[in-house]
Amino acid sequence: MATDHFQFPEIKKAPSRFRNALGKYRITITSACTNCGLCVELCPYGAYRAGSKRPRPSDEHLCLGPSCSKNDFYCVDRCPEKAIHIRPNPSFEVLGDRRWPAELLAGTWHMAETGAIPHQGLNYKTGSSGGGFDKIRFILPGKNGNSSPGSDDNISTAIELNRSGDSRPTVTIPVPLYLGGMSFGSVSIVTMLSRVRAATALGTFCCTGEGGYPEELMDYDDHVITQVATGLFGVREETIKRVRIVEFKYAQGAKPGLGGHLLGDKVTPRVAQMREAVAGSALFSPFPFHSVYSVEDHKKHVDWVKEINKKALVSVKVSTPTDVDMVVVGSYYAGAHIVQLDGSYGGTGAAPDIAKKNIAMPIEYALPKVHRFLLAEGIRDKITIIASGGIRSAYDMAKIIAMGADGVCLGTADLVALECIRCHHCESGRGCARGIATTDEGLTGLMELEWGTQRIINMYSAWRTQLVNILRRLGMKSVTELVGRFDVLAHMDYIKQEEVEGELD
Amino acid sequence: MPPKYHIETSQVPNRFQKITRSGIIAWEEGCLKCTRCVKKDCVYQVYEKRNLDDRQMLDSLDSACMDCFRCVQNCPNRLIHKGLNPSYKALGDHYWTPEIISGLWFQAESGRIPVSGAGYGGPFSGPGFDAMWTDMSEIVRPTRDGIHGREYISTTVDIGRKVMAIGLGPGGEIISQAPPLVEIPLPVIFDMLPWSPPGDNIQLSFLYGARALGTFAVVRQSGINPAVREFLPHVIIYVDGNPGDLKEELFSSARIIEIPDGGDPIALQERFKSINPALVVMIRLRLGPKTPERAFALIAQGAEVLHLVADEYGLEEGSDPLFIKERMKEVHLHLVDKGVRDQATLIGGGGIAMAEHMAKLIICGADALSIDIPLLVAMECRVCRRCKEGIACPVELDGVDPLWGSLRIANLMAAWHSQLLEILGAMGIREARRLRGEMGRAMFFEDLEREIFATMGKRG
Numbered sequence: 001m002a003t004d005h006f007q008f009p010e011i012k013k014a015p016s017r018f019r020n021a022l023g024k025y026r027i028t029i030t031s032a033c034t035n036c037g038l039c040v041e042l043c044p045y046g047a048y049r050a051g052s053k054r055p056r057p058s059d060e061h062l063c064l065g066p067s068c069s070k071n072d073f074y075c076v077d078r079c080p081e082k083a084i085h086i087r088p089n090p091s092f093e094v095l096g097d098r099r100w101p102a103e104l105l106a107g108t109w110h111m112a113e114t115g116a117i118p119h120q121g122l123n124y125k126t127g128s129s130g131g132g133f134d135k136i137r138f139i140l141p142g143k144n145g146n147s148s149p150g151s152d153d154n155i156s157t158a159i160e161l162n163r164s165g166d167s168r169p170t171v172t173i174p175v176p177l178y179l180g181g182m183s184f185g186s187v188s189i190v191t192m193l194s195r196v197r198a199a200t201a202l203g204t205f206c207c208t209g210e211g212g213y214p215e216e217l218m219d220y221d222d223h224v225i226t227q228v229a230t231g232l233f234g235v236r237e238e239t240i241k242r243v244r245i246v247e248f249k250y251a252q253g254a255k256p257g258l259g260g261h262l263l264g265d266k267v268t269p270r271v272a273q274m275r276e277a278v279a280g281s282a283l284f285s286p287f288p289f290h291s292v293y294s295v296e297d298h299k300k301h302v303d304w305v306k307e308i309n310k311k312a313l314v315s316v317k318v319s320t321p322t323d324v325d326m327v328v329v330g331s332y333y334a335g336a337h338i339v340q341l342d343g344s345y346g347g348t349g350a351a352p353d354i355a356k357k358n359i360a361m362p363i364e365y366a367l368p369k370v371h372r373f374l375l376a377e378g379i380r381d382k383i384t385i386i387a388s389g390g391i392r393s394a395y396d397m398a399k400i401i402a403m404g405a406d407g408v409c410l411g412t413a414d415l416v417a418l419e420c421i422r423c424h425h426c427e428s429g430r431g432c433a434r435g436i437a438t439t440d441e442g443l444t445g446l447m448e449l450e451w452g453t454q455r456i457i458n459m460y461s462a463w464r465t466q467l468v469n470i471l472r473r474l475g476m477k478s479v480t481e482l483v484g485r486f487d488v489l490a491h492m493d494y495i496k497q498e499e500v501e502g503e504l505d
Numbered sequence: 506m507p508p509k510y511h512i513e514t515s516q517v518p519n520r521f522q523k524i525t526r527s528g529i530i531a532w533e534e535g536c537l538k539c540t541r542c543v544k545k546d547c548v549y550q551v552y553e554k555r556n557l558d559d560r561q562m563l564d565s566l567d568s569a570c571m572d573c574f575r576c577v578q579n580c581p582n583r584l585i586h587k588g589l590n591p592s593y594k595a596l597g598d599h600y601w602t603p604e605i606i607s608g609l610w611f612q613a614e615s616g617r618i619p620v621s622g623a624g625y626g627g628p629f630s631g632p633g634f635d636a637m638w639t640d641m642s643e644i645v646r647p648t649r650d651g652i653h654g655r656e657y658i659s660t661t662v663d664i665g666r667k668v669m670a671i672g673l674g675p676g677g678e679i680i681s682q683a684p685p686l687v688e689i690p691l692p693v694i695f696d697m698l699p700w701s702p703p704g705d706n707i708q709l710s711f712l713y714g715a716r717a718l719g720t721f722a723v724v725r726q727s728g729i730n731p732a733v734r735e736f737l738p739h740v741i742i743y744v745d746g747n748p749g750d751l752k753e754e755l756f757s758s759a760r761i762i763e764i765p766d767g768g769d770p771i772a773l774q775e776r777f778k779s780i781n782p783a784l785v786v787m788i789r790l791r792l793g794p795k796t797p798e799r800a801f802a803l804i805a806q807g808a809e810v811l812h813l814v815a816d817e818y819g820l821e822e823g824s825d826p827l828f829i830k831e832r833m834k835e836v837h838l839h840l841v842d843k844g845v846r847d848q849a850t851l852i853g854g855g856g857i858a859m860a861e862h863m864a865k866l867i868i869c870g871a872d873a874l875s876i877d878i879p880l881l882v883a884m885e886c887r888v889c890r891r892c893k894e895g896i897a898c899p900v901e902l903d904g905v906d907p908l909w910g911s912l913r914i915a916n917l918m919a920a921w922h923s924q925l926l927e928i929l930g931a932m933g934i935r936e937a938r939r940l941r942g943e944m945g946r947a948m949f950f951e952d953l954e955r956e957i958f959a960t961m962g963k964r965g
Contacts (some may be wrong), residue, residue: 131629136961256643257642293646345625353625354860359927365956495962
């Protein structure tokens with residue numbers, strides 16, 4: 001494949017943009033400290049920096065905590081004055097929720113900062129939601145490293161997005177992921193550009209969402225997916241012609257069955273111009289497309305885009321109703337190259353809590369249903385299935401591929417890389433207090449483009465490392481071998497460790 | 506088409522400071538008093554607006570903080586932290602969780618649907634109502650946009666018995682009599698409370714609320730006093746004493762009367778209806794393993810409305826109790842099997858705590874629901890159940906102003922109504938009546954787990 005020699009971007013350190021990074025432990029140094037500097041020297045993770053009166057635990061989020069006591073560099077024991085105390089950070093337990101517990105957030109921040117897998121003993125693989133991904137494990141034969149059939153360099157993580165066999169170009173991405181739509185207006189231009197630039201560096205794509213195609217994105221046309229959604233905000237012929245993939249958004253997992261709503265406060269003059277609307281007035285995206293009430297209507301949509309852009313692949317984004325398998329088959333026969341299934345637990349946009357929790361299926365159920373149905377129909381290898389909505393980690397990504405997806409689409413994870421703490425207040429007042437999902441000028445200024453780009457690159461590089469590890473331990477040479485391999489997964493409620501040959505991870 | 510149902514809402518402030526999940530721990534000792542204090546930079550001006558509630562000695566910092574962590578992360582001496590609030594964790598119990606209680610408070614205060622960004626943060630699934638998902642439509646089925654007022658979705662349901670066919674006499678004249686039907690614009694009635702602080706004000710709040718919303722509140726026979734009489738068109742009198750003690754004039758003003766099962770409820774129903782034929786009679790049954798049979802027997806004898814009640818945790822009676830949703834499914838399907846389901850109205854109650862429970866119980870076969878504890882929570886109840894022990898209510902509910910209480914209840918019901926519209930809209934269903942028993946438009950945990958996960962990792 002063309003991407004076999006893809007040059008992955010360089011990992012550069014991108015520490016927290018706030019003074020105090022959030023970690024699991026809090027280090028305090030009492031006044032007994034003589035500033036001998038031993039702790040600064042000892043800590044291999046660089047938790048301390050030298051200070052004029054006493055060292056500062058400036059990077060306490062890198063600290064291993066009390067489990068470090070077995071090491072000969074454990075600062076608490078080695079400090080000649082016994083001046084160092086390590087305690088759990090009280091703020092840490094306030095962070096996060098069942099799907100994204102504090103450890104998963106901190107683990108993701110660590111990957112975004114360093115590009116490496118967390119060393120602090122944080123659970124960066126699963127959340128604590130008590131079901132779905134959080135109960136599913138890989139069955140890995142042998143112990144870590146024992147079954148290595150070759151070096152990691154020989155393992156491909158690339159996937160092909162055009163499997164239809166039609167005359168349109170092939171589009172191969174070196175990682176089995178692309179970044180999902182977040183509109184200009186819902187997130188800042190810095191956030192949007194950071195995501196697009198990271199996608200470009202990783203050789204993959206980033207979707208514009210429904211809100212137009214800001215000109216700042218033009219340099220990255222080949223890595224942009226432009227979205228046509230129910231409000232048709234910002235959809236123009238020239239933007240459809242500009243890209244390699246056009247996406248129809250029929251529904252989104254954040255609010256399945258409901259339309260979008262951009263609050264008036266977020267509709268700045270620039271946002272309004274892009275969307276051909278009036279500044280300051282709230283914008284509603286209807287649900288559904290009022291021009292599509294059947295698969296035949298849907299085909300007209302697909303034909304229309306294919307006519308306007310003869311080279312583009314067409315992606316169809318749908319959510320997960322009971323008859324999701326029928327919807328996907330319909331989309332295939334209407335001529336879609338890619339179907340993106342957006343599960344109900346994901347999404348970044350503001351949505352009614354009742355919809356997020358209750359309407360439509362979690363992706364862990366929908367994807368296997370669709371995969372098996374397409375296999376039975378004999379068309380599984382003609383269409384690319386992308387899973388989204390609740391993919392939080394490299395492990396979630398690998399699991400959903402084993403459950404039948406070709407690749408995944410991400411959104412929330414990017415925002416977490418940019419130091420989203422999931423306070424869930426994206427919609428209130430001036431928008432995100434951390435300058436991610438806002439159009440407020442003051443708040444947008446909290447983040448720099450280079451930093452944002454690098455954080456996302458770092459995180460996905462760490463994801464790729466983990467995916468390659470999993471593939472190597474399964475003895476696979478390519479991520480495409482993992483698709484639909486339910487036999488390498490176990491659900492902890494239905495299978496016991498004794499029934500499994502190998503390690504559960 | 507009936508006029509669109511609209512519930513007036515307004516901001517109705519709390520009387521007591523609400524209990525929030527976490528608080529700010531700010532150590533004053535060691536503060537640099539730096540001129541560029543992070544507190545000044547708070548996006549939500551929490552520090553600027555800081556005040557101490559002198560009645561409750563509570564710092565507004567804790568309840569106004571929006572958890573953005575910027576002060577925590579920017580304080581030069583790391584003196585600001587957040588901590589979980591133990592009183593929040595202590596709210597309610599395993600079923601009436603702090604999340605449910607604080608969600609109800611928000612809706613009662615604002616009349617708005619809880620909305621938040623960044624996806625869902627809760628458990629994958631859970632017992633009871635958390636083990637099902639509702640359907641949505643896309644591409645092949647249209648949805649309805651009820652929430653922004655662009656399409657009409659009706660939440661009206663009927664209470665009463667229905668005739669399945671019109672009987673005609675020899676001359677073609679209609680000889681069957683249509684039994685009385687009472688329409689309620691929202692599939693909810695207010696039930697008696699399992700426990701509550703003493704006094705009449707709570708009940709008056711319910712009655713004001715029921716009247717404003719066009720629905721009903723169940724009041725015990727012994728509780729019918731002059732103040733309640735004013736609300737009789739919105740009262741369901743529960744005859745739990747001697748029926749002979751009820752004054753005949755009550756029958757002429759009441760529209761619905763409830764009687765307990767046991768003895769011969771049908772005979773009592775006939776007796777009441779002979780006094781006022783326009784009266785709808787509801788029979789109250791404690792939900793249990795025998796309910797499907799009993800419900801069929803009663804309907805076969807002419808019962809109009811069955812009110813099936815579980816306990817405050819949604820559990821039926823018996824040693825191995827089923828959850829209301831499971832038994833309701835069974836009752837509904839049994840009546841469908843017997844061909845009598847459409848003749849009678851089923852009202853389910855007990856353990857209804859959130860708007861989604863309303864939609865889910867209707868999907869499982871109820872025509873309407875009765876609610877109790879959420880109405881108290883709307884008035885700031887903390888589900889501490891101290892009143893049950895005779896201890897004073899921490900939020901002084903016994904002295905609550907009934908007008909304030911009714912506005913809070915109206916707000917809560919407005920938010921529930923809007924959320925029901927969201928569910929119906931996503932499914933493309935135009936009427937709450939059509940949602941009843943639509944189990945094919947829902948997804949159940951047990952089915953999905955069996956289909957998708959149970960075979961995973963098992964070879965051969």
